[in-house]
Amino acid sequence: MxxxxxxxxxxxxxxxxxxxxxxxxxxxxxxxxxxxxxxxxxxxxxxxxxxxxxxxxxxxxxxxxxxxxxxxxxxxxxxxxxxxxxxxxxxxxxxxxxxxxxxxxxxxxxxxxxxxxxxxxxGLPPTKTVPVPAVVAETMCAPVTVADARANDGAGSCDGQGPAADSGLRAGDTVTSVDGTGVTDFSSMAEVLGKIGSDAASRGVAVGDRVTVPATVERDGRPVTVDLQVEVVQRLDEAGREVSTGAIGVRADNPNTRLIHYSVPGAVGGSLAYSGHVVAQTAQALVDLPSRYWPVVESIFGGQRAEDSPVSVVGASRAGGELVEHDQWxxxxxxxxxxxxxxxxxxxxxxxxxxxxxxxxxxxxxxxxxxxxxxxxxxxxxxxxxxxxxxxxxxxxxxxxxxxxxxxxxxxxxxxxx
Structure with missing residues (x-):
């Protein structure tokens, strides 16, 4: 409804x-x-x-x-x-x-x-994207299969407290290295974990099993060494193919998702700045429109539909329906x-x-x-x-x-x- x-x-x-x-x-x-x-x-x-x-x-x-x-x-x-x-x-x-x-x-x-x-x-989202620090905001379990990750309207389905919690990671820990590789932000940590998961077969580890690697975190201003358990899971790559990757079950505190709140006078400048940001993105999308046509054709015949694919009034209305369904007004x-x-x-x-x-x-x-x-x-x-x-x-x-x-x-x- x-x-x-x-x-x-x-x-x-x-x-x-x-x-x-x-x-x-x-x-x-x-x-x-x-x-x-x-x-x-x-x-x-x-x-x-x-x-x-x-x-x-x-x-x-x-x-x-x-x-x-x-x-x-x-x-x-x-x-x-x-x-x-x-x-x-x-x-x-x-x-x-x-x-x-x-x-x-x-x-x-x-x-x-x-x-x-x-x-x-x-309030409004920030217009400038900054790197997400590799700080553990929350630990949780990690869905193993693609179907598990999609369950419960994308919230995922899994059991237990998760690999990170089992490894002793706590909220507030800052991950600084994984398996001997330095980590500067959440993206670089995910890249290292992804390589560990993709190399699972060569390590003799199946999807759903865990690989233990050394890691260091900064806790209360001091470095702490942990034996980090990395769970081998399946996810979809950009081409829509199932691939093996690594997950530890943590949520980051993403500053790019924090809304900026305004007073009435401040909202005037904030709205104009955000509108300028949207206009720039729109202009770029319009320039890129011809190159996105063929992927749309391929999606009709079973290809993966990109998240930023052009949509018609039909697709936009469907998106509006999903947003209302999830109370995203x-x-x-x-x-x-x-x-x-x-x-x-x-x-x-x-x-x-x-x-x-x-x-x-x-x-x-x-x-x-x-x-x-x-x-x-x-x-x-x-x-x-x-x-x-x-x-x-x-x-x-x-x-x-x-x-x-x-x-x-x-x-x-x-x-x-x-």
Missing amino acids: DYALGVILFAAGIAVTIALHEAGHMAAARAFGMRVRRYFIGFGPTLWSTKKGHTEYGLKAVPFGGFCDIAGMTALDPYTEDEKPYLMVDRPAWQRIAVMLAGVAVNIVLGIAIIFGVALTW MAFLLLLANLNFFLAAFNLVPLPPMDGGHAVVVVYEKIRDWFRRRRGLAPGGPADYTRLLPVTYVVGAVLLVFGLTVMVADVVNPVRLF
């Missing part, structure tokens, strides 16, 4: 995000005296519509987008004599660019507003904020039919007219969009294929958070 609620809520959040994006275009267009013909959420057959003034509002059958139809958006658009005084193409360049980027601005403001609310309610809202930043960045791509592509055409017109004036020529008028139609069709086709591929992958092999 909670999962279904989360899916519905996140899908609703996506719909609201799209609606507000298009509302940004509509509000800006009207502010500059342009005529908005249609404001629709979705594509395909019309499910419902109503007309108020000169604008038709409605919902369409495929809720994966939306559009705001402004009279005379390009020189190719037909128009009536009644619409002629309100054409977008006849407005100053800065107004046309403002209308094209208004939807992007709405998404950025909405993303920051969501993060601001999270900052005040829960803060992560739910941050995911929705991420979606707004991604939508903003995606629409800034300087290719038609994206908003950024239309804005670039207007900039081109201004640069072209500047050169024409220097040559004593009159302005060249609106750009000839017929020359851009092949680019528009190709980009549209690529986006359609990519979107459908990711959507299929989200159904047959979804990204799972838990």
Whole structure:
């Protein structure tokens, strides 16, 4: 029930995000005296519509987008004599660019507003990752098989107090060396333990058995030598294959998971800083998007789906369902904020039919007219969009294929958070 609620809520959040994006275009267009013909959420057959003034509002059958139809958006658009005084193409360049980027601005403001609310309610994760010290925060048992590790919604299933506790490790101990190798942080300790586990076969040790190696820890400011028991366990590597590794059953105190709490004034700066961090990550993800396509295709046919794989609205809604199911409302809202930043960045791509592509055409017109004036020529008028139609069709086709591929992958092999 909670999962279904989360899916519905996140899908609703996506719909609201799209609606507000298009509302940004509509509000800006009207502010500059342009005529908005249609404001629709979705594509395909019309499910419902109503007309108020000169604008038709409605919902369409495929809720994966939306559009705001402004009279005379390009020189190719037909128009009536009644619409002629309100054409977008006849407005100053800065107004046309403002209308094209208004939807992007709405998404950025909405993303920051969501993060601001999270900052005040829960706090925000740190934006800079630091090494996790090899300090034992807690000892516990270690699940042996992959199935054991996945049991209980990822909490794991195992018995006993665990290898670390059996070896005499205590909370607060700082591990400084394992099997003769110096340890500087939790990652380097895990690397040494992994090698011990992967070499288990050569040591004549089976999965589920333990290997005892010398280790040193710092306890109360003094070095202490322990006989560390390392349990040989199975885990999945990055390619999704089962491999043997070593585990001792400890939890680290990870400073990267500690939330930063804010006052109301502090939340303003904190939200802007965190939003900048998300924008940088989003931009990098957008650059990497083409290289991630083929792994998505492979996942449809049984390949391992990467945790950072691109997802469609279907996958994002499923992720929202999982987060609500596990009572992760803060992560739910941050995911929705991420979606707004991604939508903003995606629409800034300087290719038609994206908003950024239309804005670039207007900039081109201004640069072209500047050169024409220097040559004593009159302005060249609106750009000839017929020359851009092949680019528009190709980009549209690529986006359609990519979107459908990711959507299929989200159904047959979804990204799972838990």
